[in-house]
Amino acid sequence: MKVLALYNIKGGVGKTTTAVNLAYLAAREGQRTLLWDLDPQAAATFLFRVRPRVKGGSRGLVTRSRPIAEALKETDFEGLDLLPADFSYRNMDLELDDTRQRTRRLGQLMRSLSGDYDIVFLDCPPSISLVSENILHASDLLLVPLIPAALSLRTLDQLTRFVTDAGGNRPRVKAFFSMADRRKRLHREVIATLSREHPRVAHSVVPALSIIEQMAERRAPVPAFAPTSPAAVCYEQLWAEVRPT
Amino acid sequence: MDLRRASRPSYLVVGRAQFLGLQDAEGGPITREAVAAALTDQFSVGFGSPSVVRGADLDTFDRRLRAAGFSLHHLSDPVDQRLVLISPGADAPLTMPITKVSWPALVTDLPAGAIREALAPLATIRALMVLDEHVRRIRRGEVRNDDQKIVARLELVEQGTGAMAAPARLSVQPLRGYGCEARRIVRLLVAAGLRPVRPARDDSKRGDTGALHVPIDRSAPATALLVAEWSAYLAALRANLAGVLDDVDTEFLHDFRIAVRRTRSTLKLGRPALPEDVTDRWEPALKWLSGLTTPVRDLDVHELGLPVMAGWLVAADPADLQPFAVQLRRRRSAARRSLVRGLRSARFRSILSGWEDVLADLSRSPGGQATRLTAGELADLSIARAYRRVVRGGAAITPDSPAEALHSLRTRCKELRYALELFAPVSDDAAGKRAVADLKDLQDVLGRFQDADVQKHTLYGFAEQMRAAHAPTKALLAMGELVAHLDADQQQAREGFDRAFARLSRPAGRQRMRLLTAGR
Numbered sequence: 001m002k003v004l005a006l007y008n009i010k011g012g013v014g015k016t017t018t019a020v021n022l023a024y025l026a027a028r029e030g031q032r033t034l035l036w037d038l039d040p041q042a043a044a045t046f047l048f049r050v051r052p053r054v055k056g057g058s059r060g061l062v063t064r065s066r067p068i069a070e071a072l073k074e075t076d077f078e079g080l081d082l083l084p085a086d087f088s089y090r091n092m093d094l095e096l097d098d099t100r101q102r103t104r105r106l107g108q109l110m111r112s113l114s115g116d117y118d119i120v121f122l123d124c125p126p127s128i129s130l131v132s133e134n135i136l137h138a139s140d141l142l143l144v145p146l147i148p149a150a151l152s153l154r155t156l157d158q159l160t161r162f163v164t165d166a167g168g169n170r171p172r173v174k175a176f177f178s179m180a181d182r183r184k185r186l187h188r189e190v191i192a193t194l195s196r197e198h199p200r201v202a203h204s205v206v207p208a209l210s211i212i213e214q215m216a217e218r219r220a221p222v223p224a225f226a227p228t229s230p231a232a233v234c235y236e237q238l239w240a241e242v243r244p245t
Numbered sequence: 246m247d248l249r250r251a252s253r254p255s256y257l258v259v260g261r262a263q264f265l266g267l268q269d270a271e272g273g274p275i276t277r278e279a280v281a282a283a284l285t286d287q288f289s290v291g292f293g294s295p296s297v298v299r300g301a302d303l304d305t306f307d308r309r310l311r312a313a314g315f316s317l318h319h320l321s322d323p324v325d326q327r328l329v330l331i332s333p334g335a336d337a338p339l340t341m342p343i344t345k346v347s348w349p350a351l352v353t354d355l356p357a358g359a360i361r362e363a364l365a366p367l368a369t370i371r372a373l374m375v376l377d378e379h380v381r382r383i384r385r386g387e388v389r390n391d392d393q394k395i396v397a398r399l400e401l402v403e404q405g406t407g408a409m410a411a412p413a414r415l416s417v418q419p420l421r422g423y424g425c426e427a428r429r430i431v432r433l434l435v436a437a438g439l440r441p442v443r444p445a446r447d448d449s450k451r452g453d454t455g456a457l458h459v460p461i462d463r464s465a466p467a468t469a470l471l472v473a474e475w476s477a478y479l480a481a482l483r484a485n486l487a488g489v490l491d492d493v494d495t496e497f498l499h500d501f502r503i504a505v506r507r508t509r510s511t512l513k514l515g516r517p518a519l520p521e522d523v524t525d526r527w528e529p530a531l532k533w534l535s536g537l538t539t540p541v542r543d544l545d546v547h548e549l550g551l552p553v554m555a556g557w558l559v560a561a562d563p564a565d566l567q568p569f570a571v572q573l574r575r576r577r578s579a580a581r582r583s584l585v586r587g588l589r590s591a592r593f594r595s596i597l598s599g600w601e602d603v604l605a606d607l608s609r610s611p612g613g614q615a616t617r618l619t620a621g622e623l624a625d626l627s628i629a630r631a632y633r634r635v636v637r638g639g640a641a642i643t644p645d646s647p648a649e650a651l652h653s654l655r656t657r658c659k660e661l662r663y664a665l666e667l668f669a670p671v672s673d674d675a676a677g678k679r680a681v682a683d684l685k686d687l688q689d690v691l692g693r694f695q696d697a698d699v700q701k702h703t704l705y706g707f708a709e710q711m712r713a714a715h716a717p718t719k720a721l722l723a724m725g726e727l728v729a730h731l732d733a734d735q736q737q738a739r740e741g742f743d744r745a746f747a748r749l750s751r752p753a754g755r756q757r758m759r760l761l762t763a764g765r
Contacts, residue, residue: 030341030358049394073422076387076395078340081421118359219393 001114002244003107004121005139005171009159011126014145014178016043017212017222019123021235022143024221026243027080031118034072034081036110038092038135039125042085048075049219050084057088061109062095068109069116077224081117093130102130103168107138119244128162136163139171143242145178145206148187152177153194160200174242176202204238206231275415275439277384277401283437284388284430288396292386295403296322300379303348305371306488306497313367319343319375322383330360339363349374349493370549372494388417388430396426415439463621463671467518470620472608474511474667478504479600489538490585495545498584502542505535510663514627518618523603530596537587540580546696547703548573557730561723568720572707624668624761631661632758639687639746648698651742655691658684665761676760683754687745690738697735704728 004022006015019035027033037044042052050073060066073082096102110120124135136142144159146152156175163170177195181187194201206212209231211222218225223232281290303317304310310317314333319326328346330339341360349372355361364373386399402414417434419427461470482504488497509531516524551570555563587593618626638654662684669677708724748754 028342030356030360032339032359049392051392071422074420 001110001117002119002141003110003139004119004141004143004242004244005124005135006122006145007124007132007135007142007159008144008146008155009126009128010147010155013126013147014206014212015039015126016047016123017215018143018145018178018206018235018238019121020044020047020215021221021223021232022239022242023080023121024077024223025236025239026119026121027077028223030079032079032116033119033121034083034113034117035121035123036083037085037123038089038131039085039123040087040089041125042087044123045082045084047215047219047221048073048082050075050082052085052087054084054086054088057086058092059088059095062092062099062105064109068112077221089125096130096134103133104137106131106134107169110138132162133166136166136171137169139169140244141242142171142173144173144175146175146201147179148177148181148184148190148194150186150190152190153198156198156200173200174202175200176238176242177205179208180205181208202238202241204234204241206234206238275401277386279437280386280399280401280415280434283433283439287429287433288388288390288426289393290386290388290399292384292399292401295382295384296324298322298381298383300381301348301375302377302379303373304376305368305373306485306493307371308376309367309369309371310364315363315367317364317373319346319348328355328360330363332363349491351494370494371496374493388426390426396420396423397430461620461670463619463624465620465671467515467618467620467623468607470623470667470671471511471515471518472604475508475600475604478508478511479597479604482508483597486588490588492581495549498538498542498545502535502538505531505538506659507663509535510660511667513660514631514664514667515623517626518623523607527600527603530600534593534596537584537593541577541584543699543703544573544577544580547700548577550700554727554730558723558726561719561726565717565719565723566727568711568716569707569724572711572716620668620671624664624671627664628661628668628672628758628761631657631664635661635684636750639750642742642746648694651691651739652695652698655688655695658688658691662688672761676757680754680757680761683749683757687742687749690741690745693738694735694742697731697738701728701731701735704731 006019006022008015016037016039023033023035035044035048045052054061054066054071056066056071061068061071068083071083073084074080075082096105099105101108113120122135122139125131142159142163144156146156152175156173160173163173175198177187177191180191191205195203195205207230209229211226211229211231214225215222222229223235226232277290277292281292284290299321301319303319316331318329318331320329321327326343328341328343332339339360341356341358343356346354346356351370351372352361352364352368355364382403384401384403386401387395388397388399390396397420398418400416400418402416415434417427417430461473482501485497485501485504488494489501509528512519512524512527512531548570551566551573555566558565634657635654638650638657642650642654662681665672665677665681665684704724704727708721711724712721
């Protein structure tokens with residue numbers, strides 16, 4: 001089972017939309033896929049029309065008083081399950097802090113599902129916290145959406161340092177440009193420079209397109225409701241580039 | 246409405262938590278309007294257009310998936326095609342879109358993914374093939390909650406026409422995490438007059454050879470026992486013939502050869518009970534058939550063993566064996582052409598039909614044979630003789646004996662094994678099983694010895710040809726490493742011979758044979 005985390009310290013950079021679309025693409029090609037919405041805002045949960053409620057809440061999961069398998073929800077898309085967010089996830093740091101092996105607990109929980117899934121996507125909350133450390137320890141790949149800006153490189157370097165300093169399991173880090181607007185000179189220049197020069201930056205770029213915004217209205221992944229749209233093609237290219245082998 | 250149960254498992258009725266199909270208890274047709282009306286207070290229901298779904302039930306020829314509790318289906322409708330694997334105890338089936346697979350296919354031909362991983366240890370080297378096909382008119386539906394989230398999927402199999410048509414059926418498949426909603430859906434449908442049913446088991450026997458096993462006692466004519474066995478082997482031979490001709494997988498030829506080899510051995514064992522003209526004519530005919538199949542099987546053994554052999558390499562790289570693999574495939578193609586020619590020849594057809602006539606004659610006139618041996622008498626004679634030959638051959642083996650002496654002993658052991666198995670129905674059961682266990686150990690040692698010897702010589706042969714054809718030096722060196730490994734294996738097997746032979750020839754082993762051959 002491979003674990004792929006959509007992570008950035010900043011919010012609003014396209015983590016959730018990317019997690020939802022890539023998870024859909026993984027399931028569409030036959031992989032048993034799980035998306036764990038770790039963000040208490042529950043945006044991914046909303047996009048799959050699932051109610052943001054987990055029996056026992058964050059505490060029940062972290063302390064294992066509630067089996068993780070009981071919280072799973074099958075989405076409307078074949079092969080794709082969701083572990084929904086719950087507002088109590090805002091306290092997950094505190095719950096984790098009370099446990100033994102507090103930086104590895106989420107990984108342990110996911111390992112109990114390794115016979116059921118081929119790939120797990122983590123839609124992470126925008127923060128650096130104990131939850132983030134757990135994510136680093138549990139992941140094989142950290143996929144980082146970056147908005148093309150002068151500070152993008154700094155964000156990526158900060159994150160890479162965070163991964164290096166965390167010790168233990170060090171996931172691969174791969175960034176990609178998200179919400180790119182090719183009409184803006186700055187976006188074009190940053191993308192051209194970093195995509196060419198930085199080994200951790202993917203060649204695929206996800207532009208800022210209104211069809212991606214429509215996901216909130218349609219409550220479905222883009223390739224599901226607009227399979228031939230440019231946005232769907234971009235996500236397919238990104239998936240082809242980052243798909244774990 | 247016809248309340249008969251479906252003669253086959255419901256279309257996609259799956260999983261531990263599955264609510265099974267529903268049929269209308271009042272006999273009226275199940276319509277989508279009636280289903281929607283039953284659920285409308287709490288859910289919204291939508292059905293798509295009807296589609297004709299073609300389904301193919303897949304398994305290996307010897308039904309390995311069914312034996313392990315799995316079932317595999319290739320479903321195609323106008324929109325897409327998918328492979329569906331239903332695993333025992335799983336909450337939901339595994340599905341995978343599929344486009345470019347034609348059956349039969351090996352597991353390695355399937356797209357990578359969970360289904361291939363699940364099937365690989367079950368099917369191993371056997372091909373997956375279509376064992377049954379059906380066409381159904383289906384309406385797929387979805388039941389949604391207030392958030393317009395799908396909580397269960399429906400499949401309405403519409404009533405077909407004709408004698409073989411399956412009855413109309415509705416199945417409710419809950420989505421994971423929505424068990425409560427699915428139970429409520431079923432309650433509402435039952436309250437509306439539908440009745441839950443369970444699908445009947447699939448008892449179809451396609452893929453079986455169709456051979457019948459008739460109980461035979463010691464006083465029955467020996468020919469009756471022989472004919473029963475030969476009929477089973479002939480059925481196996483016929484059943485595997487198409488797979489051999491089409492080269493579906495290597496096991497068809499393997500099983501075909503086993504049927505021929507057992508027929509030959511039992512023909513030899515049955516000599517005292519058979520007219521001379523039978524043995525005179527059929528022993529050479531079956532020897533020809535056996536020889537016809539040997540080259541391809543030998544090459545199959547090499548090809549199947551290549552991945553393991555590659556793992557033996559220490560100095561060489563597994564990729565160095567590629568020219569050898571290419572050479573093997575080339576030789577196999579040529580050998581297969583000869584095999585197919587032989588199996589399509591008039592000679593082979595005449596062997597099949599002639600042998601069938603012999604079996605019919607022998608079963609019609611058991612009293613008219615040259616001898617009137619009973620099955621018990623033939624068992625005693627044959628087992629005692631085969632055992633004596635093994636003990637004599639084994640006792641003559643010394644550290645200086647050539648490999649051929651061990652090969653010859655292996656053949657004798659096989660004859661004894663076949664005799665023990667052939668006459669098991671008329672022999673002491675417990676003694677027979679223990680004797681087979683003793684023999685197995687020796688057969689294993691001799692088998693490893695001979696396989697290593699044959700493989701070594703074949704490798705030498707290939708290496709000579711490849712050298713003449715200017716094959717890369719790396720390939721020849723890698724083959725040299727394989728020869729060294731095989732040589733060590735052969736030595737190890739040789740060292741185990743004395744212990745294995747002593748187990749069979751020791752007083753306890755002799756006592757078992759006496760028990761077997763003393764009559765009951």
